[in-house]
Amino acid sequence: MSYEIVDLPEQPFVGITKNVTMSTMNEIADEIPGLVGWLGEHGYAPAGAPFLRYLVIDMAAVMVVQAGIPVAGPVEADGDLELGTLPPGRYASTTHVGHPDGLYDATVGLLRWAGTEGLRFDKHPSEQGEVWANRLEWYETNPMEQPDMDQWVTRLTFRLAD
Numbered sequence: 818m819s820y821e822i823v824d825l826p827e828q829p830f831v832g833i834t835k836n837v838t839m840s841t842m843n844e845i846a847d848e849i850p851g852l853v854g855w856l857g858e859h860g861y862a863p864a865g866a867p868f869l870r871y872l873v874i875d876m877a878a879v880m881v882v883q884a885g886i887p888v889a890g891p892v893e894a895d896g897d898l899e900l901g902t903l904p905p906g907r908y909a910s911t912t913h914v915g916h917p918d919g920l921y922d923a924t925v926g927l928l929r930w931a932g933t934e935g936l937r938f939d940k941h942p943s944e945q946g947e948v949w950a951n952r953l954e955w956y957e958t959n960p961m962e963q964p965d966m967d968q969w970v971t972r973l974t975f976r977l978a979d
Contacts, residue, residue: 818923820930823910825974828865828903831856831894832885839876845869848884849956855898856886864889866955866972870903875946904951908974909936912957916966920954920973927973937978951976 831852835845849867856863865887873881885901894900909931913923931938939950957970 818911818913818926820909820911820927822936822977823908823974825903825905825908827905828887829890829892830868830885830887830901830903831861831892832870832883832899832901833897834872834881834883834899836879837882838879842882845882845884849886852884852886852898856888856892859892861888861892863887866957868956869954871949871952871954873943873946873948874952878946880946903953904976906939906951906979907977908951909938909977910972910974913971913973915969917969917971920971923971923973927975931975931977939976939978949975 833845833848833852835848837845846869853863853867863886867884867886870883870885871880872883883899883901892900909927911923911927913920940947940952942948951974953974955972955974957972958968960969963969
């Protein structure tokens with residue numbers, strides 16, 4: 818697996834945030850098709866791949882995770898939808914090709930690589946868990962076009978501290 822540092826611009830998005838556990842992670846992931854549908858119904862096009870954004874991580878307890886879709890500009894959201902902006906900056910990144918079950922190992926690899934490179938992530942501890950400024954899983958593959966999960970492409974981008 819290869820790793821790199823990339824500069825990413827600010828990115829507006831629409832999303833939904835939920836508290837989940839490792840065993841209920843599907844509840845937030847299942848929001849992505851609804852977000853895509855909502856954009857289409859309201860005349861907006863996605864401006865990139867859907868993502869999960871890990872805001873607070875406590876893998877043994879509750880995590881705060883956001884499902885989102887990038888958009889080109891401002892949109893008028895309703896209901897439970899949130900408007901947000903992913904922060905610009907330097908990110909440690911890698912791409913995982915394969916079943917989503919392999920994302921844990923891909924994440925561990927990225928974290929280890931960053932540690933060996935002396936990189937620090939934009940995060941801090943809290944009573945609820947690790948609070949991340951921007952830790953993302955981008956789902957580059959459309960499951961309707963590629964149903965074989967072993968062929969899926971997922972890009973990980975974790976914001977680095979300045």
